[in-house]
Amino acid sequence: MDPLWSCVDSSSGLVEVLVASKFADRGRCPLCALVPERYPLAELPTTTDGSLVSTCSPTLLWSVGLPLYSAPSAPSPNRPLDLSSPSSSGEEDEGRTSDPPSPDPAERFRCGRCGKSCSSPAALSRHQLSHCAAAEPGLGAVENAPAGPAGRVPFRCKHCPKEYNSLGALKMHIRSHTLPCVCNTCGKAFSRPWLLRGHIRTHTGERPFSCPHCNRAFADRSNLRAHLQTHSEVKKYQCNTCSRTFSRMSLLHKHSVSGCCSSA
DNA sequence: CTGGGGACGGGGCCC
DNA sequence: CGGGCCCCGTCCCCA
Numbered sequence: 001m002d003p004l005w006s007c008v009d010s011s012s013g014l015v016e017v018l019v020a021s022k023f024a025d026r027g028r029c030p031l032c033a034l035v036p037e038r039y040p041l042a043e044l045p046t047t048t049d050g051s052l053v054s055t056c057s058p059t060l061l062w063s064v065g066l067p068l069y070s071a072p073s074a075p076s077p078n079r080p081l082d083l084s085s086p087s088s089s090g091e092e093d094e095g096r097t098s099d100p101p102s103p104d105p106a107e108r109f110r111c112g113r114c115g116k117s118c119s120s121p122a123a124l125s126r127h128q129l130s131h132c133a134a135a136e137p138g139l140g141a142v143e144n145a146p147a148g149p150a151g152r153v154p155f156r157c158k159h160c161p162k163e164y165n166s167l168g169a170l171k172m173h174i175r176s177h178t179l180p181c182v183c184n185t186c187g188k189a190f191s192r193p194w195l196l197r198g199h200i201r202t203h204t205g206e207r208p209f210s211c212p213h214c215n216r217a218f219a220d221r222s223n224l225r226a227h228l229q230t231h232s233e234v235k236k237y238q239c240n241t242c243s244r245t246f247s248r249m250s251l252l253h254k255h256s257v258s259g260c261c262s263s264a
Numbered sequence: 265c266t267g268g269g270g271a272c273g274g275g276g277c278c279c
Numbered sequence: 280c281g282g283g284c285c286c287c288g289t290c291c292c293c294a
Contacts, residue, residue, distance in 0.1 A: 166280065169275080176273075194284065195272065202271070216269095223270065223288075230268070250289065251267065 159177040164170040168185035179189035181196040190196045207217035209224040218224040236247030237252040245254040
């Protein structure tokens with residue numbers, strides 16, 4: 001289960017609640033780009049009726065009733081392989097599955113922006129407010145952004161370090177922070193309506209994409225495409241060293257990482 | 265270790 | 280400009 005993260009909204013002073021794995025970008029809070037604090041669910045502020053306080057963006061729809069938190073200390077033990085390590089270390093991306101920051105108390109209460117150590121989560125929150133207030137006077141997409149190499153001002157996301165050359169692209173990206181599309185069945189939120197529709201199929205069992213070669217059907221077109229590769233005698237992805245072919249890039253990547261070509 | 269399915273994220277294109 | 284959709288890709292899990 002995802003750990004909860006909290007962030008103090010700079011305008012209201014209230015605490016925003018986030019699910020780490022869906023938002024974590026290099027371990028930073030998407031609301032203010034700082035290293036967030038993490039609380040056990042029981043310590044989160046609640047309203048009088050016991051629901052979690054949720055403020056900040058009016059379109060941020062995480063609120064109540066979700067099975068949110070499990071163990072407060074241990075970081076997620078998944079990600080046995082870091083497949084992105086050498087190749088995608090370049091500019092952006094890879095933020096989707098960043099692990100939470102170290103649970104070491106000395107690190108938990110350290111400001112990710114200036115490194116200041118604080119004695120408690122609350123003290124750190126107060127300290128971080130000073131950064132938020134200084135860095136975001138308004139809606140914050142464009143202002144203060146330096147001009148690009150061609151003299152264009154990039155459209156910068158106020159929730160994360162990403163920048164875009166068009167407002168439309170930025171707005172589309174921001175949906176991945178606000179997650180306005182919410183499943184009525186389980187409460188899970190998505191950035192786009194068709195992602196939600198695909199998710200709803202996991203509840204209904206609908207599988208509109210069927211394989212023409214066998215009787216299998218899939219809820220997701222991409223999964224059908226991957227499945228079709230299994231019917232193909234010539235696989236799409238080939239190892240440069242041993243010439244083995246694979247139906248998926250991920251399988252080829254696993255093949256390489258596990259040492260066929262290098263470590264033997 | 266490998267192959268495959270399930271779920272989902274994001275950029276880009278089209279209307 | 281916004282929404283819908285396609286495509287590509289990733290991650291996780293399981294047999």
